[in-house]
Amino acid sequence: MTEKVLITRPLPDRVLEAAKARFDVTIREDTQPMAQDDVVVALLAYDGLLPTLGDPLGAETFAKAGTPRCRMLANFGVGYNHIDVAAATAAGITVSNTPGAVTDATADIALTLMLMTARRAGEGERMLRRGDWNGWHPTQMLGLHMTGKTVGIVGMGRIGKAIAKRAHSGFGMDVVFHNRSAVDDVGVSAHQLGSLEEVMATADIVVIAVPATPETYHLINKKTLAAMRPTAHLVNIARGDIVDEAALIDALKSGVIAGAGLDVYEKEPTVPAELLALENVTLLPHLGTAALEVREAMGLMAVENLIAFFDGNDPPNRV
Numbered sequence: 432m433t434e435k436v437l438i439t440r441p442l443p444d445r446v447l448e449a450a451k452a453r454f455d456v457t458i459r460e461d462t463q464p465m466a467q468d469d470v471v472v473a474l475l476a477y478d479g480l481l482p483t484l485g486d487p488l489g490a491e492t493f494a495k496a497g498t499p500r501c502r503m504l505a506n507f508g509v510g511y512n513h514i515d516v517a518a519a520t521a522a523g524i525t526v527s528n529t530p531g532a533v534t535d536a537t538a539d540i541a542l543t544l545m546l547m548t549a550r551r552a553g554e555g556e557r558m559l560r561r562g563d564w565n566g567w568h569p570t571q572m573l574g575l576h577m578t579g580k581t582v583g584i585v586g587m588g589r590i591g592k593a594i595a596k597r598a599h600s601g602f603g604m605d606v607v608f609h610n611r612s613a614v615d616d617v618g619v620s621a622h623q624l625g626s627l628e629e630v631m632a633t634a635d636i637v638v639i640a641v642p643a644t645p646e647t648y649h650l651i652n653k654k655t656l657a658a659m660r661p662t663a664h665l666v667n668i669a670r671g672d673i674v675d676e677a678a679l680i681d682a683l684k685s686g687v688i689a690g691a692g693l694d695v696y697e698k699e700p701t702v703p704a705e706l707l708a709l710e711n712v713t714l715l716p717h718l719g720t721a722a723l724e725v726r727e728a729m730g731l732m733a734v735e736n737l738i739a740f741f742d743g744n745d746p747p748n749r750v
Contacts, residue, residue, distance in 0.1 A: 433453075434454050434479060435455045436450060436457070436478065436479040439473075439486050440483055441458065441459075442481075442507070449731055454479070464484070465486045467487045470486060470496075471492060474492070474499035474501045475500055478741070479503040479741065480505070481504075481505045481737065484510065488514040489515045493521070494518075502740070503524065503527075503746075504525070505736040505737045506527060506733065508529060508720075509533045529728075529729040529733055532728040532732050537720060538593035538597055540694055542601075544694060545582070546577060547713040548690040548692035548711075549577045550575070555572055577635075581605040582594070583633060583636070584640055585641055586608075591640040594638055599619040607621065608621055608623055608624070608630060628655060628658040634663060635660070635662065635664070636665075637664070637666065638668065639666065643673055651667075653675065653678040656682040656688060664689055664691060666693075667693050670695055674697070676696065676697045683709050690711040690712060695719075
C-alpha cells in the first residue's frame, strides 16, 4: 500500500518530486497556515503530514481528532513549537524536524541583522529612498563599528555555534554566551557566563538563538533588556515569542538599547504599528532560511524522515 501524505504548503519542485516518488501525495496550494478544523480532517484522512510553521498541531487539535489515521508528522523546519510533541506521541504519532539543513542560512541572517542594525543600514536606505539624503558628511548616521566588539549569544546549539564562528573569525569579535547546560567546545574562543543578565550586560550585540519552549517564552523581557548597555543591539533569529515585544518597543523608544534586528515576531505575520514606526529597528519578513537550496535541503530531509518511518525505521531526525 502507498501511504497518503499531505504537504501543507507549496514546496520546491525537487521536494515534491521526491515525495511523489514514494507516496500518494496531496499538496495544499495555500501559502497560509492551516485552520485547526482542516488539520483535524487531515489527521483523520492521511497516513502522514508534512506540516510547517504555524500549522496548529497543539493538544486541542489532537483531542478533536480522537483516533487519527495519521502516524507521522515530518515537520518542515527545525523549530516545532507549533506541534505539541507530547500530545502527538500520546495519539500514536511520531514527530520529526529538519535540523542541520537550516544552520548556516539562519546564522547568515543573524550576521545580516547584526550589521544592518549596528550600521543603521535600514534607516539609511529609507532616508535615501525618501529623497532626504543630502550627501556624505563626517558625522552622518554614525553607528556601531562591529569589528572587535563583543557578541553575546543566547543559546549555543548548532545555530549559536555557527553565529559564533562567523562573528569571531570574520569580524574578530569576542564571544560570550548563555546556555542552559555547559558547552565545552564552541569551535572558536568563547566564554560561557554565569547568567543571562551577565551576557546581556557584557555584549555589544546580543543574538537570540534558543528554541521556543514554555521555558523560553519572554526570556527577553523588561528586566533582561534593562541589563543591556544603551549602545547595545538585540538580534532575534529564533522565534518571536522569546522576546516580549512590548518591552522591546519600550526599550527602543526610551533609549535603554540602541537598536534591534528582528526576523521573527510574536504574532506573525502581524507586526505592531509601534515597531514599524521605529527607525532604530531592522525588520525582515522571516527570511532565515529563504534560499532555494536551503528550502530544498529542508524538504528533502522531511521526506527522508517520512520514508524512514514508513519503511519501518526510526526517522533520522525524530524529536
